[in-house]
Amino acid sequence: xxxxxxxxxxxxxxxxxxxxxxxxxxxxxxxxxxxxxxxxxxxxxxxxxxxxxxxxxxxxxxxxxxxxxxxxxxxxxxxxxxxxxxxxxxxxxxxxxxxxxxxxxxxxxxxxxxxxxxxxxxxxxxxxxxxxxxxxxxxxxxxxxxxxxxxxxxxxxxxxxxxxxxxxxxxxxxxxxxxxxxxxxxxxxxxxxxxxxxxxxxxxxxxxxxxxxxxxxxxxxxxxxxxxxxxxxxxxxxxxxxxxxxxxxxxxxxxxxxxxxxxxxxxxxxxxxxxxxxxxxxxxxxxxxxxxxxxxxxxxxxxxxxxxxxxxxxxxxxxxxxxxxxxxxxxxxxxxxxxxxxxxxxxxxxxxxxxx
Amino acid sequence: xxxxxxxxxxxxxxxxxxxxxxxxxxxxxxxxxxxxxxxxxxxxxxxxxxxxxxxxxxxxxxxxxxxxxxxxxxxxxxxxxxxxxxxxxxxxxxxxxxxxxxxxxxxxxxxxxxxxxxxxxxxxxxxxxxxxxxxxxxxxxx
Numbered sequence: 001x002x003x004x005x006x007x008x009x010x011x012x013x014x015x016x017x018x019x020x021x022x023x024x025x026x027x028x029x030x031x032x033x034x035x036x037x038x039x040x041x042x043x044x045x046x047x048x049x050x051x052x053x054x055x056x057x058x059x060x061x062x063x064x065x066x067x068x069x070x071x072x073x074x075x076x077x078x079x080x081x082x083x084x085x086x087x088x089x090x091x092x093x094x095x096x097x098x099x100x101x102x103x104x105x106x107x108x109x110x111x112x113x114x115x116x117x118x119x120x121x122x123x124x125x126x127x128x129x130x131x132x133x134x135x136x137x138x139x140x141x142x143x144x145x146x147x148x149x150x151x152x153x154x155x156x157x158x159x160x161x162x163x164x165x166x167x168x169x170x171x172x173x174x175x176x177x178x179x180x181x182x183x184x185x186x187x188x189x190x191x192x193x194x195x196x197x198x199x200x201x202x203x204x205x206x207x208x209x210x211x212x213x214x215x216x217x218x219x220x221x222x223x224x225x226x227x228x229x230x231x232x233x234x235x236x237x238x239x240x241x242x243x244x245x246x247x248x249x250x251x252x253x254x255x256x257x258x259x260x261x262x263x264x265x266x267x268x269x270x271x272x273x274x275x276x277x278x279x280x281x282x283x284x285x286x287x288x289x290x291x292x293x294x295x296x297x298x299x300x301x302x303x304x305x306x307x308x309x310x311x312x313x314x315x316x317x318x319x320x321x322x323x324x325x326x327x328x329x330x331x332x333x334x335x336x337x338x339x340x341x342x343x344x345x346x347x348x349x350x351x352x353x354x355x356x
Numbered sequence: 357x358x359x360x361x362x363x364x365x366x367x368x369x370x371x372x373x374x375x376x377x378x379x380x381x382x383x384x385x386x387x388x389x390x391x392x393x394x395x396x397x398x399x400x401x402x403x404x405x406x407x408x409x410x411x412x413x414x415x416x417x418x419x420x421x422x423x424x425x426x427x428x429x430x431x432x433x434x435x436x437x438x439x440x441x442x443x444x445x446x447x448x449x450x451x452x453x454x455x456x457x458x459x460x461x462x463x464x465x466x467x468x469x470x471x472x473x474x475x476x477x478x479x480x481x482x483x484x485x486x487x488x489x490x491x492x493x494x495x496x497x498x
Contacts, residue, residue, distance in 0.1 A: 296432050296433050296434065300430060300432045321419075325419075336434075336436050337434070340436055340437075342437075
């Protein structure tokens with residue numbers, strides 16, 4: 001490839017050089033003739049000029065042709081030198097695998113008609129007539145004709161056939177419905193009314209005696225938000241939350257949540273008002289069953305009771321709950337109290353003394 | 357699901373009303389509450405919401421706190437019991453502490469300059485008072 005390019009380049013260069021030589025030659029001969037024409041006669045000069053020109057041209061052409069031929073020959077020589085027809089490299093060759101045997105083609109392959117149709121035609125011909133081949137062929141021919149017509153129609157643009165439209169119109173006119181209203185349908189056959197005397201008189205049929213009713217699979221649905229929203233929707237459907245602030249205030253007034261004027265600090269605490277002050281103040285009886293009479297525990301609980309007695313904000317129930325909590329706490333930490341010596345150990349003592 | 361969204365919006369609105377009636381009844385301050393913006397909650401800002409959360413925890417853990425404190429802060433009981441009391445107090449969440457609660461303005465959530473009786477910041481208080489929305493409040497002149 002490279003050599004051929006080089007050769008063409010050389011050719012071109014040579015052609016150009018030939019041309020240059022030609023032009024050079026032309027100039028030369030022109031000047032020569034010019035110089036010559038000064039001496040000779042006019043007619044002679046013209047003929048001589050023409051002769052010279054032609055000769056020169058021919059010579060140059062021949063020279064060029066010869067050179068071209070030489071070039072071409074050299075080209076062919078160079079190409080013939082080049083490379084052996086078969087490569088000397090040892091490359092990897094693919095393994096020759098036996099191709100899977102192709103299925104034997106059917107001789108009667110019809111492109112126009114679908115294979116299913118062909119199968120149907122075969123079945124019909126086998127079933128119906130004795131001359132199976134003839135009938136089959138005739139059917140196939142008809143199908144092919146239809147296929148051809150449809151192909152032609154598909155390719156050509158649709159042109160309404162006047163005759164056919166006329167026929168169709170006449171047909172439709174004959175089939176027109178009369179202007180009468182449709183008749184009522186005959187009434188559905190009515191069943192005779194069932195006479196039921198006693199509903200519970202009959203014996204149970206026992207249809208469902210052996211039935212195993214599965215419990216509805218209450219699988220945990222992972223849609224917690226949806227369930228919540230569904231429940232909320234249900235609540236909203238039943239309740240009617242207030243639409244505005246006025247409705248809300250009306251609702252609260254009815255419920256008694258709104259302050260009554262003149263303001264009474266103990267509004268709403270009617271039950272607590274019935275409880276006497278002695279229950280608030282005298283809380284020592286709550287300590288009596290469990291608390292030891294001496295010791296740090298007693299000291300602590302007395303302080304607690306004094307504090308509670310001075311507390312007007314807690315209800316009696318809350319105060320009791322407070323004391324009971326401490327009781328439970330000290331019960332739980334009994335061992336620690338005994339170890340530290342806060343509670344006298346009862347089990348070790350053999351006889352009770354008068355002082356305690 | 358359009359019904360649920362409308363219902364939820366309604367509920368949102370109604371709960372918002374429930375929580376902020378004091379503000380809504382004051383016509384002069386409708387511009388402080390933006391009703392046309394999408395909201396995650398109905399608090400003015402997150403700090404207000406957190407403060408509210410702390411208050412709820414405070415109420416929840418109040419008895420526990422009082423008892424644990426009583427056990428801890430006394431020299432009467434043996435030190436073992438006192439230590440147990442200290443541990444109980446430490447186990448209670450920090451947000452249940454009274455010191456963490458901050459009195460904020462109910463409308464603007466301003467932490468400073470609060471008029472305690474009305475739970476409003478001084479700016480809001482002043483604007484409402486000027487519109488004659490605060491009972492018994494009058495411009496001082498003497």
